[in-house]
Structures are given as C-alpha cells and as structure tokens.
Amino acid sequence: MTSLNELTLAEARDGLKAKDFSAGELARAHLAAMEKARGLNAYILETPERALAMAEVADTKIAAGEARPLEGIPLGIKDLFCTHGVVTTAGSKILEGFQPHYESAVTHNLWRDGAVMLGKLNLDEFAMGSSNETSAYGDVVSPWRRNKSDTKLVPGGSSGGSAAAVAAHLCLGATATDTGGSIRQPAALTGTVGIKPTYGRCSRWGTVAYASSLDQAGPIARTVRDCAILLGSMAGPDARDTTCADLPVPDFEAAVSRGVKGLTIGIPKEYRVDGMSAEIQALWDRGAEMLKDAGATVREISLPHTPYALPAYYIVAPAEASSNLARYDGVRYGLRVPGKDIAGMYENTRAAGFGREVKRRIMIGTYVLSAGYYDAYYVRAQKIRTLIKRDFEEAYASGIDAILTPATPSAAFGLGEKGSGDPVEMYLQDVFTITVNMAGLPGLSVPAGLDAQGLPLGLQLIGRPFDEETLFAAAQVIETAAGRTKLPAAWWA
C-alpha cells in the first residue's frame, strides 16, 4: 500500500474523515519522510512538536465530528509567511532568528481550517530567484533527476522548497508566493500543480514583501483538485490589506470537474519565442489538443506587448523591493552588525545580511527610482504594464475564456548551471509567467508531460481576473489527459 504521505490531499482528507488513519499517523508519516529527505534541503525549519500537537487537536475534532475543511492536513509553509512564535527568515541571513509576534493572514486561514504545520520551507532569499540558489540556508535539490544521471537539479524558484517538498511527498501541499513566476515555474520544474491567484485574492498581510504590487500567495500541490482545496482556505477578504479584494471565495473544488465544453482557449502567438525547443512547442500543441478534445475551441490570439514584460518587470519589481527592504536596517529586529556610527551600522548590517542577488535588485531598484532616471525607467515600465494589461483585456473581451502557454522555456537545469555569469539567463526562466503578474491575473501551472530526459514540463493557463475556477476546470482536463507525472524512486531517502 502507498505510504500515507504519498496520498493526495483530497485522498488524505477523505481517509481522515473515514477514520482510515489518524491525523497523528499522517503527520508522523510526513515527519519521517522529512527526516530522510534532509539532503534535499527543502525545509529550513521542521516543527515536529507543533505538527504533532496540531494533529492531536485535529484527531479530537474528527472524533467529535467537528472536522474543519483541512482538518489534520499536514502542510509546508514557505518561509516568507510570518508564523507566530516560529522563526521566519525569508531565506535571508538578515532575518536570522526572527520570531514574529503575529501570524500571516494566509497561514492563519489554513490553521483556522484545521491544517497542520510541518515546518518552514526553503526559498530564494526574499523570493528573489528562479532556482532556489539564492537562499542563505543553502540550495534546494529537486527530487527529480535526468534519465541515467545523478546530476543535482534545481527545483526552480523562488518557491523551490515548496515545490520540492510537495514533489518528494514531504507534505500534502505547501504555501508559496509568486511575484514573477515563483509558484508556476517551480511547479512546472517539479511536476506539481501551482496556482498564482488573481492579485488581491489572498491577503498579503504578514507575508514578507518583495514587490508589493506583484506579490501574491498561492498553493503548490500534487493535483489540480488539491490546489483548489488549498486556495479555498488561503484566499479571502482582509481589511488589513487594502489591495485585497472584498470578494467571497468561490467553491474552487467544485469548479475542478466543470470541464471545458464551450470554452474558448487563446494561444498567444507572441509566446512562440525565438529558440523555443521543439519539445516545448510539441507539449504546447498537445495541451491545446487535450482541451479541444474535451470540447473547447482553441484560437490563436495576439498579446503584442509580451516582449516588453520581462524588462519592465526588472524595473518595477526591484524598484519596489529597494524600498520594501529598507526596513531591514539592524535597528529593531534581525541581524545587527555594529559600525562606527549609525550609517556604518546600516552598511555593515546590510552588507552582511543580504546576499548577492538581493543586493543586485536593491541597487537596480535604487537606480531606476533616482532623480533623473525615474521617468526614463519607472514611469515607462508602468506604462508598459498598463499596455500588457490592456492586451489581456482585449483578448478576454474578444471572447477568450483562458489562455494556454508553456510554463517555462525548458525543464529543470543543474545546480550552478545558470546565471552565474549573466543574471539575465536566469531571469529568462520567467519569460512566460511574468506578464501574468504585471497584469494581476490568475495563472496556473499544470504538468503535461516529460521531456526526452525524463524531466517534467508544465503548461500555464491564464485566466480572467478572479476567474480561477475556469483555470481549475481546464487544468483538470490536462491533468486527466496527460496523466499525473510519476516521480522516480526516492533516491534521496
């Protein structure tokens, strides 16, 4: 029989309800798997005592017939979500040992619904990266390997810990965040499902900020249904975040089996980028066929400003980051390195506390906001952002219900393989996902097959604002048609 940690979230939920096993057993199965998988470095911090205590409460609730929607479901939490009394690092040395006195809105919602916390998941420092190699707490290693190779591969980023943990059965699902592709790209690289909901669907309160106008929380899980279940609990209005939408949360799980009959799926021609591999093109075509076979109409569309999205993102996001990260100054919390005066303390603290990529983005952001450069960079980037948004609006106005694109330009790559010389090489990982953040739309990545080397590849579905339901419906069609990707044997355990 399958070990408990290999169940899907929905299966585990139903098994708990049927009392096939207890929440305690489920938590212990995960804790054991986590212990064996430490070589993957997916968790920055394991919280077994808390997990078992929460599981015990869950078992009491289940016994009393008072099970909440996620009762007893063990989850991993990206270490960007502040957790009350549990160290929250954002993958940075500058927050080493920082214990929040508060719980992020998203994790609060999960605990409210009965979920169990297994620990805090590794990530790129302050969510800046696409390979989980910028974390101050070490690289995350993907559970996937190329055929007949033991080269260590990246899980993608910035939610690399979340994706690796979900893929390697170290949790039933995980929270993640996505500013330029940080949910969808790692999900695609690890054969998992990830959704970045519409900007404003989840509260940002209590989540460490990278780029406020782009950051959005979402789940990574092993199936479309599991993602729908998790998002249903994570999302919801929050008066403490004025950018959070005051909208009721739909029954996402119900939408999963809705099908795509009658829907019109757009294929944006601008995503057929130069040098796209035949494999990716074939995957994309196959995805379109699957949707067509299920009753959708597929039509080519144009999103003309797509090529400008990546450069504009690397102005807007660093600009906001340079300001958002100013609070890490060594005065009130986190790392403090003394200096001869206050400016010296700032310099020493930030020099020692921030890693290379974070420093790079702070400098880019500071530069583009400087007097004399603001109009040339920031203002123009914002204009591009408006145009990108308009591209999507026009497509949807023309009758498109969702858009299908590849999730990433390639499958997972080796640790240290990309971006050490030219950071843009790494930035290009997000070329298909970044437009979605710039436009504030929901985007979902679903596994659609393996490449020639046996590595998972994902397709991305982009929806109308606050129409995650259509994405779940379409993704389920692809998941069913493509079959769930099967992880290779647990070489790490």
Place this chain on the structure above:
Amino acid sequence: MTAAVNPKKLIKGGLHDWEVVIGMEIHAQVTSRSKLFSGASTEFGAEPNDHVSLVDAAMPGMLPVINEECVAQAVRTGLGLKAQINHRSVFDRKNYFYPDLPQGYQISQFKDPIVGEGEVLVDLVDGESITVGIERLHLEQDAGKSLHDQNPTQSFVDLNRSGVALMEIVSRPDLRSSEEARAYVTKLRTILRYLGTCDGDMEKGSLRADVNVSVRKPGDPLGTRCEIKNVNSIRFIGQAIEVEARRQIAIIEDGGTISQETRLFDPGKGETRSMRSKEEAHDYRYFPDPDLLPLEFDQAYVDALAEGLPELPDAKKARFIADYGLSPYDAGVLIAERASADYYEAVAQGRDGKAAANWVINELFGRLNKEGKTIETSPVSADQLGAVVDLIGEGTISGKIAKDLFEIVWTEGGDPRALVESRGLKQVTDTGAIEAAIDAIIAKNPDKVTQAKEKPTLLGWFVGQTMKATGGKANPAAVNALLKAKLGIE
C-alpha cells in the same frame, strides 16, 4: 501673484533696500485618535514606545491602512483654506534611512496631493490685509524621535510619534516680512483650531514650520532661497526670518552669493546654521506606495463634510462687524480664538454689542492675560459678565462700580445682580440725596466755588468729591447736572 512693493516692508542694507521673500511649509499634526495608517493611539505624553503598532515598527509583512478620519480632517482643512479638493490623490513613498523612520520611507503625497490651491486672508496690525496663496496640502506620516540623552554611547528611539498624521501646508512665496510671516502662521493656526483639525499646540510640536527665505532688490527676480527647518514657535519664526534675511543681505553686499541649503535656527545664539547643502540633499526616490490604492472620494463626500464645518474666522469677523457694529480691530481680536468668539457672542446676545466687546476685550482679556488664564479657565462666565453689562445699561450701577463688581465676581464669584443688592452697590439716582451731598461740599469749600466760576474745569474736582461722598454710587449724569446748576457753570 506679485504685489506692489511696500517700501515700509523693505530691509535697509548697507548699499540699498532689500525685499525679503518668504514661503512656508507648515506641518500641522492632524487631530485624530489614531495614526494615519495604524490603529495606534496618538495621545501625547505616553511612555516611550507605548503607542507603537506592528505597522509603526515596520515589522516584516505589515501593511498600512488609511485612517478615514485623517482624510476627513484634511478635506475639512482644505475647505477652510478655500482650496481645491482633489477627488483622487496618491500616497507616495519618500525613501531615506534614519533610525526614527522604521520603514526606511515616509508615506507622503508627492505628485497628487489631497488638497490643491487655496488662500488665506491675513490681517496685519496696521489694518492692512494680504492674501497668501496656498499651493497645496498633503497628508504624510510623522517620524519617531531619537533620544540622544539616555545613554552615553547610544541613541534611543521613541516611536510613539512614528506614523502620526501630519498635514503639510505649503504656501506660495507671498510673504514679505517677518511680521507678515508671523501673522500668516497665527491666522493659519486660528483656522485649524476653528476647524478642529489641528490643536495648533506649538509647544507639543503640533505645528512646526519650515521657512523658505530669500532676499532681492525690489523688482528683481527671486533670489536663491534657504530653508530653515523645523521652527517651532511663532516668535522664533519671526526671529529666524530676521536673522536669515540679514545674513543673506550681508553676504550679497559683500560680493558673495547665496547657496541653496537647508539651515537650522538656533534661538539661543540668534543665528541660523547650515544643516546640509543642495549637493548633500537626499534623493528621496519618490514613487507611488504599492501597498495603498489611490485615495478616491466623490463630491457628495466633500459636500457632507462642508455641511458640518463651523463658521470660519473670516465669516465670523464680518458678521461681528455687521451685526454688532464692532470695529474691524475689535472683531479681529474677538475671533482670534473660537472660544473667545463664542464667549463674546454669549455676552453680546440681546445686549449692546460694543459695550459687550469693550468689557470682553478690555476688562476680561486684560485680566486673563495678567493672570495667565485662558477663556476656558475664566473665573467669570459669559452669563456673569452679561449681567454686569446689563446692570450698567439699565443704570443700576455706574461704570466705575461695575469694575468693582467685576472684581468681586472674579475673586468671589456669585450672581452680579444679587451682589449689587447685598453690597449696596446700586447707583443713587435720588437727586435729593445727591443734592444734600453737593450742598455739604459747597458749604465746606467756598474758595473752590469762587474759583470754579472763573475756571469751569474745576467742575471735575466737585464731581470727584460728590462721588466720594456718595460712595461712587451717585448717577454721574445727575451729579453733573446738579453741580452745574448750583455752581452756575454753563
């Protein structure tokens, strides 16, 4: 707007006269229970760091939420300044590092402030008045406070003020003397206090001014300005302008040039000192705060707030002049504080407005000033003072007795009408009694009677004697008439 140069306002230099040009940025603390973007209290005088929320301390992941009362206060103030109210405004981040600025940026409004152009009518002492243009008003967060005197090697930070709402009110460079500048701030303070949008308490730092000063030869284009930061009393504003203008004139007359810079005023030494030059000025890297949506409201919202506004100083003054027949000067004195104006109106209601004004301004204000009291702590209520005015008006007591009565009410309290009865202060109008007194005086002073016939001004001496003899209670008109008849003076 370029007003004609008023020669009286010019400053004498060694070579020629100079015109000083002043513009001001006033930081007025918004009267509100909680801070601009957090629920922490704004109460003054708490222990350090007692009023600090997670947002104020800039903990990771914390987000600002606009305090609607602060928005309403800014709109009310804009209406009080007869200003353009912008239905859409944007909060920006002003980025710089400082220990008392936890976020590493101040949330302010840069390109799109909540209030646009307006004006303030300022009355000057000589009866002249000027209109000072308001360029804009915007909302922003106050910073915390660095405490440098708590530890020999370290500075401490108190974040109680961090995040408290300020209105920055920027004037046009329409002021031409330190007197005008002081009068402008005084008037602005009056308007804010009427509106209840800022308590104007400069000692607590609720109102601070950044003063921009430049000098020029009359008729020349504007000179290079220096900004004097954070001046915290109206008197110091005047002094700072005087010394800064003279400093600039001395430099220019010596053949030097003024460099644009930020300066500090040292009231102890009576000088301004350079704080930082233009080259050292921060690049604040303003950009729209992505945590906050643009602030939007409709005209109905503005109308509802306008509806609730109190009568403002200018309107009140005009009404006092029209309804009570007051001089502009007296009306100006009475309306300077809303409480004074209310007090006056209570006294003047149904009585002679001018007499009421005289009593309030001369007797009451004089006495309050002398004893360091305010209208709110006045021992004499408007009802009591009104009764005194009534007693004079109906001829029950004389003006002189009234002053004694006022004194009794001030020190002992009580109903003035009852006091007049119980202390026998009633004016004597019985001519028989007065005549008897006069006859006695005439009989005792035959020489004075002779003199008075030649020198009628001696009548005053007889009046004085008669009043003394009657304990001041004789009706002065009756005394005069009787004396004239008996002494045979015309």
